[in-house]
Amino acid sequence: MxxxxxxxxxxxxxxxxxxxxxxxxxxxxxxxxxxxxxxxxxxxxxGLDALRALVATRAKDEFANALAAATVGRSRAAAVDAACRAYREWAADHPGRYQATLRAPDPDDAAEVAASARAVEVITAILAGYGLAGDDAIDATRALRATLHGFASLEASGGFGLPGTDRSFDRLVAGLERMIASWGSDTI
Amino acid sequence: MxxxxxxxxxxxxxxxxxxxxxxxxxxxxxxxxxxxxxxxxxxxxxGLDALRALVATRAKDEFANALAAATVGRSRAAAVDAACRAYREWAADHPGRYQATLRAPDPDDAAEVAASARAVEVITAILAGYGLAGDDAIDATRALRATLHGFASLEASGGFGLPGTDRSFDRLVAGLERMIASWGSDTI
DNA sequence: GCTAAAAAGCTAATAAAGTTAGCTGGCGTT
DNA sequence: AACGCCAGCTAACTTTATTAGCTTTTTAGC
The missing domain is CATH 1.10.10.60 (Homeodomain-like)
Structure with missing residues (x-):
């Protein structure tokens, strides 16, 4: 055969x-x-666990790539905006892989640890233009991650009953961008 | 025996x-x-599914109670602040039940549907003092839910590597409160 | 207090999923 | 053409959920 x-x-x-x-x-x-x-x-x-680890590593890599690609050549508000949109879109288009993305990496799996780190680094890099340092940078990264993950996750699980999620997202991103800008050293 | x-x-x-x-x-x-x-x-x-439904319903109820209890007698910033703290604390103290809280309710299970609705209503009620109406109210509710869920969820899964999460949370909540206040009809 | 129904817990059996061991036969290499 | 590797197979075992049917405790009613 x-x-x-x-x-x-x-x-x-x-x-x-x-x-x-x-x-x-x-x-x-x-x-x-x-x-x-x-x-x-x-x-x-x-085995099943190893398969999940492979899926997670690849998902984290692809996700980081998608965010990076969306923000090349942009900075500050434009970069945040593009990254947020890319984040939401990728999560919506690949719900299973996005879920895999959230898994804490197995510390023994160097590839998965590296992929995890890279995804966070992309977000950190986007915020570089704001002149944030130390705690400010950490707080801003966490604010961005929490907001995006929360929105994408609730949206994916159907947590938002009514329509109009695009508008809600736009306003939230705009508000967040202003918040982070206000934390920067070079506030206008 | x-x-x-x-x-x-x-x-x-x-x-x-x-x-x-x-x-x-x-x-x-x-x-x-x-x-x-x-x-x-x-x-x-x-069976296992029915058990999960019971856990979810009770978790949603208890969670809604915790949020409601934290905000009685407070309004606007004080209410948002207390609710956010209660949200984060409850999620951290009961990670399994918090996870259960996120499950979309079985439409045939009236109790679970009711419990789900109540949890969202508590959040809506907290925002009542801002004079938000229509889309503004919806957007604000979503912003609050997304932010809190995102932070609690990332924190629970160990997504924030470094310490100092309290400070990050405080700043995020403060920023969010200002954002929502700026959407209200009675902006100062 | 006794009896009969109801309910709690049991054993046995079945189905689905993951995993391991060991066999076989196709395919590339020499 | 022969050899060896390795992909895929069958068989067997483990764990978990579930159903059926039995036994025994408890409880309700008289």
Missing amino acids: PRAGLSTERVVLEAERLSDEGLPVTLAQLAQRLGVQVPSLYKHVG | PRAGLSTERVVLEAERLSDEGLPVTLAQLAQRLGVQVPSLYKHVG
């Missing part, structure tokens, strides 16, 4: 697809989708 | 304890802790 031609890549990809479709990521589902028996997956992936 | 003397209450209580300890809530764990065989739990709880 012919061979399925799997690879770690292919397995992880299908897991990502599954999670973004909102379906539970089980080895059984995965094997069925890949036209293979369950134990065969262990030839490409260490 | 003597009887264990369980009740729905007792089972749910142990499930809450388990989840707040960060352990996975399984019927097996639960039965072991209660000194009973697994199938016996079905005499008190419909």
Whole structure:
């Protein structure tokens, strides 16, 4: 009989697809989708936990890339604005992977730790133009992260019943940008 | 042989304890802790899903109570401040139940739907003093929920590596309060 | 106080998921 | 063409949820 031609890549990809479709990521589902028996997956992936770690690492990387790409060539308000929009959009478009993004990295997994760090660094970099230092920089990063994560997360879980979320988001981002600007050393 | 003397209450209580300890809530764990065989739990709880629904409903109720209690007799900035502190504290003290709070209610479960609605209403009520109406009220509620959830959630998952989260929280809340006040009809 | 119904807890059995062990046969390399 | 590796398989085991049906305690009613 012919061979399925799997690879770690292919397995992880299908897991990502599954999670973004909102379906539970089980080895059984995965094997069925890949036209293979369950134990065969262990030839490409260490197990369910290892698979989750791979998905998380890749998600963190892609997410950081998306944020970085959205902000190249912009600074201050324009950068914050673009990053916020990119954040919300990526989270909405890839709900499963966004969820994976939130997972605290396994300290023994260097790749995942690095990917986690990078995502935070991108946000820190966006705030560089405000001349924030020390505690101010930390507080601003946390404010930005908390706000974006909170909004994206509530939106994803259907927590906002009514429509008009775009408008609410725009106002929140604008307000946040002003708040952070007021913390900067070079306040106008 | 003597009887264990369980009740729905007792089972749910142990499930809450388990989840707040960060352990996975399984019927097996639960039965072991209660000194009973697994199938016996079905005499008190419909199953794992039903148990989760019970935990969620009670968590939403208790959470709403905590927020309401923290804000009685206060208004505007004092109310927002107290509510934010209560929110963060409750989420930190009851991580498992806070997680349960986020679950979208089963539309067929009237009690859970009611509990969900109440939690949001408490937040809406806190903003009443600002004279917000229509879209402004909706936007402010969303801003408050998103910010608080985002902060509590990132804090719970250890997302903030460094210390000093209290200070970051205080500043964020203060900034948010000013933001919302600026949306009100009776801006100073 | 006795009896009968109700309810609590049990054992046994089934289904789904993850995991491990060990086999086999396809495919690339020499 | 032969060899060896490795992808994928079957078989078997573990854990968890769930259902069925039995037993025994408790409780309600007389």
